[in-house]
Amino acid sequence: xxxxxxxxxxxxxxxxxxxxxxxxxxxxxxxxxxxxxxxxxxxxxxxxxxxxxxxxxxxxxxxxxxxxxxxxxxxxxxxxxxxxxxxxxxxxxxxxxxxxxxxxxxxxxxxxxxxxxxxxxxxxxxxxxxxxxxxxx
Amino acid sequence: xxxxxxxxxxxxxxxxxxxxxxxxxxxxxxxxxxxxxxxxxxxxxxxxxxxxxxxxxxxxxxxxxxxxxxxxxxxxxxxxxxxxxxxxxxxxxxxxxxxxxxxxxxxxxxxxxx
Ligand SMILES: Nc1ncnc2c1ncn2[C@@H]1O[C@H](COP(=O)(O)OP(=O)(O)OP(=O)(O)O)[C@@H](O)[C@H]1O
Ligand SMILES: [Mg+2]
Numbered sequence: 001x002x003x004x005x006x007x008x009x010x011x012x013x014x015x016x017x018x019x020x021x022x023x024x025x026x027x028x029x030x031x032x033x034x035x036x037x038x039x040x041x042x043x044x045x046x047x048x049x050x051x052x053x054x055x056x057x058x059x060x061x062x063x064x065x066x067x068x069x070x071x072x073x074x075x076x077x078x079x080x081x082x083x084x085x086x087x088x089x090x091x092x093x094x095x096x097x098x099x100x101x102x103x104x105x106x107x108x109x110x111x112x113x114x115x116x117x118x119x120x121x122x123x124x125x126x127x128x129x130x131x132x133x134x135x136x137x
Numbered sequence: 138x139x140x141x142x143x144x145x146x147x148x149x150x151x152x153x154x155x156x157x158x159x160x161x162x163x164x165x166x167x168x169x170x171x172x173x174x175x176x177x178x179x180x181x182x183x184x185x186x187x188x189x190x191x192x193x194x195x196x197x198x199x200x201x202x203x204x205x206x207x208x209x210x211x212x213x214x215x216x217x218x219x220x221x222x223x224x225x226x227x228x229x230x231x232x233x234x235x236x237x238x239x240x241x242x243x244x245x246x247x248x249x250x251x
Contacts, residue, residue, distance in 0.1 A: 013216075016195040023199070034179050037201055041175045044199040048171075048192075101188040101196070106172035113176075 001025075001063045007047060007074070009056035012100060018059040019044040022070075025063070031136050038114040039134045043070055045107040046130045050074040052097045054128060063136075067116075070132045078124040086112065086120075138162060138245060140204065140227060143183070146241055147231040149206060153218050154227030162204055165247045167239050171196040180250045185242070187211060187235055194220045206231055208238045 003025070005018035019040050026036045043059070050057050054076020062069045079085045086108050093103025112118050117133040141158040144151050151158065167185040168174055174184060174196050183204040184197055189211035197205055203226040207213060210232045213221070221228050231238055 013191050015192065016199060019199055020195075033201070037179070037199075040199050044196070045172065045175065100190055100192050101169060101171040102192070104170045104172045106170070106176065110172055110176055 001061075003059075003061040003063075005059040007050045007056045007058060007072070010051065011056070012051055015048050015051050016044050018047055018061075022061055022068075026068070026136075029063070029136075035134065035136060039068055039070070042111045042114040042132050042134070043072070045111050046070075046072040046132065048102060049107055049130070050076070050128075052093060052102055053077070057127065065136070067136055068134050070134075072130045072132075073127065074129075075127045078126055078128055079120070079122040080124055082120050082122060138247060142245075143206075143242070143247075144229055146245055147206065147229065147233060147238055149229035149231040152213050152228045152230055153221045154204075154225070157225075157227050160227075163246075163248055164250060165239075165242055166250055167235060169235075174202065175200055177202075177250060182250055183247075185235065185238055189213060189217070191217055191220065193217070194224075194226070197226065198224050203227065205229070206238065208233055208235045 023040045054074035057074030060071045088109045089105040091103045091105035097103050115132040116135050119131040122128040140160050162183045164182040166182040169188045184202050185206045187209040189207045194217050206229045208231050213228050
């Protein structure tokens with residue numbers, strides 16, 4: 001099953017709509033609830049990042065019997081130092097983003113904890129792709 | 138502790154989920170940071186927060202956290218209540234500070250996650 005969602009630039013109110021939809025799909029497929037939660041938490045963190053730190057983009061999801069492969073692809077400033085960004089507490093979030101309760105520098109480490117495979121690719125000035133895979137069984 | 142007792146203890150208004158007030162809740166977690174709320178794994182505490190935005194509801198939806206107490210006189214908007222209703226959540230509004238609300242809940246025996 002292949003699914004795609006658009007992430008609209010600056011649209012914080014709808015941040016999480018892709019995650020919400022995938023959550024429903026996985027529930028319908030009778031995936032174990034703790035695995036669903038791991039998938040959804042990771043995708044939500046990446047979705048919020050694409051709005052908080054970039055100019056939106058898209059989410060693709062490929063689900064087969066054994067795994068879900070998610071890609072969050074944004075247009076944005078990119079991440080100059082991915083190792084720095086992966087460390088807990090590191091953040092460049094703006095005051096507006098902090099006012100919404102984000103910007104603790106916990107998102108990427110949290111993604112890493114929740115997925116089975118993570119690959120972050122980023123080109124400064126172009127954008128970032130966060131690829132996450134979770135075993136469903 | 139029953140949710141109805143929690144509401145009484147905190148002198149809170151229940152703005153969503155009245156039908157669930159007979160349910161018991163024994164653990165709580167307080168934070169104003171959304172990513173913090175998403176680190177709780179398979180624990181499902183009641184959330185006490187001063188962050189009162191659509192993101193609060195969304196974040197709790199993602200984490201399967203369905204009891205939220207807003208402190209510091211924060212009021213949920215109609216859009217927040219609507220999304221909360223879709224997810225069968227309980228929302229309460231409490232005028233106390235975070236410290237006072239947590240202190241009262243602790244004293245009444247609610248447990249932390251860590
Ligand atoms: N999609 C992205 N585009 C550009 N920079 C990013 C992107 N995602 C993350 N970053 C950078 O990596 C940092 C760390 O991201 P992370 O998600 O861990 O924390 P945060 O978003 O700042 O805060 P939190 O996730 O706790 O709300 C960000 O502050 C930002 O500098
Ligand atoms: Mg983040």
